[in-house]
Amino acid sequence: MTEQRQAGYRVSDRNQVKRRHDRGFYDHATVHALLDAAMLCHVSYVVEGQPFCTPTFFWREGSRLYWHGSSASRMLRNLTHGEPACLTVTHLDSLVLARSGFNHSADYRSVMAFGKAKLIEDPQEKERALVMMVDRLYPQRTAGLRPATAQEIKATSVIAMEIEQASAKIRVRGVVDDDEDYALPIYAERIPVITVLGEPEPCPRLMSGVQRPATLAAYAANRSLQDALTEAYLNSYVKR
Amino acid sequence: MTEQRQAGYRVSDRNQVKRRHDRGFYDHATVHALLDAAMLCHVSYVVEGQPFCTPTFFWREGSRLYWHGSSASRMLRNLTHGEPACLTVTHLDSLVLARSGFNHSADYRSVMAFGKAKLIEDPQEKERALVMMVDRLYPQRTAGLRPATAQEIKATSVIAMEIEQASAKIRVRGVVDDDEDYALPIYAERIPVITVLGEPEPCPRLMSGVQRPATLAAYAANRSLQDALTEAYLNSYVKR
Numbered sequence: 424m425t426e427q428r429q430a431g432y433r434v435s436d437r438n439q440v441k442r443r444h445d446r447g448f449y450d451h452a453t454v455h456a457l458l459d460a461a462m463l464c465h466v467s468y469v470v471e472g473q474p475f476c477t478p479t480f481f482w483r484e485g486s487r488l489y490w491h492g493s494s495a496s497r498m499l500r501n502l503t504h505g506e507p508a509c510l511t512v513t514h515l516d517s518l519v520l521a522r523s524g525f526n527h528s529a530d531y532r533s534v535m536a537f538g539k540a541k542l543i544e545d546p547q548e549k550e551r552a553l554v555m556m557v558d559r560l561y562p563q564r565t566a567g568l569r570p571a572t573a574q575e576i577k578a579t580s581v582i583a584m585e586i587e588q589a590s591a592k593i594r595v596r597g598v599v600d601d602d603e604d605y606a607l608p609i610y611a612e613r614i615p616v617i618t619v620l621g622e623p624e625p626c627p628r629l630m631s632g633v634q635r636p637a638t639l640a641a642y643a644a645n646r647s648l649q650d651a652l653t654e655a656y657l658n659s660y661v662k663r
Numbered sequence: 664m665t666e667q668r669q670a671g672y673r674v675s676d677r678n679q680v681k682r683r684h685d686r687g688f689y690d691h692a693t694v695h696a697l698l699d700a701a702m703l704c705h706v707s708y709v710v711e712g713q714p715f716c717t718p719t720f721f722w723r724e725g726s727r728l729y730w731h732g733s734s735a736s737r738m739l740r741n742l743t744h745g746e747p748a749c750l751t752v753t754h755l756d757s758l759v760l761a762r763s764g765f766n767h768s769a770d771y772r773s774v775m776a777f778g779k780a781k782l783i784e785d786p787q788e789k790e791r792a793l794v795m796m797v798d799r800l801y802p803q804r805t806a807g808l809r810p811a812t813a814q815e816i817k818a819t820s821v822i823a824m825e826i827e828q829a830s831a832k833i834r835v836r837g838v839v840d841d842d843e844d845y846a847l848p849i850y851a852e853r854i855p856v857i858t859v860l861g862e863p864e865p866c867p868r869l870m871s872g873v874q875r876p877a878t879l880a881a882y883a884a885n886r887s888l889q890d891a892l893t894e895a896y897l898n899s900y901v902k903r
Binding site: 437439441443458463464465467468469472473474475476477478480492493495496497507508509510511513515517519522523524525527529531533535537553554556557560561564565567568569570571572573575578579597598600602604605606607608609610611612613614615616617618619620621622623624625626628629630632634635636641642648 | 681682707708709711712715719732735736737747748750753757760761762763764765767768771775793800804809810811815819820837838840841844846847848850851853854857859860863865866868869872874875876879883
């Protein structure tokens, strides 16, 4: 899984960051790190000319993205045979209050990934994907779970999308005002925004003596979600 | 702005929650509260058959949604004359680790809003929208800022979309396993997820004596972002 920073996605009109070119990145390392620090994405697809934007969970293996859903869902019914899709992940890092309305902004890191969405038809490939859907988040968890039933596997669809093109857009600048505006008596600040984990709440119906497994150590209270997800990703795909 | 809980958006194939009907809501109060607790949305639109999913900031006035961008951005160039769009907001509330892979889930609250996106052409309407873009987040802030220049107003485009239809989808259930699985010696838990504000970082170049205005009180360290946004919304639109 070693990636050279210079290796990257092909740039064309579809994935080029149109404004603020300085905020655009196309290298695999940058794009993949932002994807691996997230579990929630938004997928866009088109049904008879109408765009839909559906939030869902996803995971990455190399340059392939996966997401899943009920076989009955609208998204799954319309992303099965190579339809074009766009999967976007956004990390919001701060609110930026500047000295003019125009310079109000936010720090963020986002990725847009483009490709063709295909239903995984092969039973073995699907079963492996369903294992990784859980184990990518919670390393080695599936082995200790009640096994999936045939009915559950049938009721779940998994979509795979090879990333044809992608771009990352990153702003990490805090307050940036026009030069002459710094002399104005106007308050300006950056407010950090972070998504964190709370104290885990064990199921009230746990069998007595059942302990939290050490493999969940990444998910500790007050930790940032993106750090936990990145650690889980490394444990699932890189260190094994 | 008083809304009756029973008033709601028309349901059709486009906005009906297809699976898990019990998680679907269409009433204005539920849909609007979820929108007002967010600033980040993802907008889907179509360019020559290719769907795009762009993260951006938005705000609501009644049943109208607004977002903005550089006049040069791809999204703005392709959402100007009533093209169909879908604006989605997602709040992630927890990760749910169950006793089977199938029952792994998450608590979340999301809204999908459908309509036709139109560029605001009228200069006065655009100027008012640009004021609210800032003041909806930071009540009364624009009045104390360096005024916008004609060039800035020209460089910014604002899109408005009347919500034709919308749906909310909510899961607040924590761990739910199959009845017989509770008897298994498997660990299960709910991990809360919350997006919070950090300690505000005043601009290092503030003029001496410039203090943080009281109107920013909603944005206090350790507060949840959605609470701050909801309070700011009430202060901007409801209490004025």
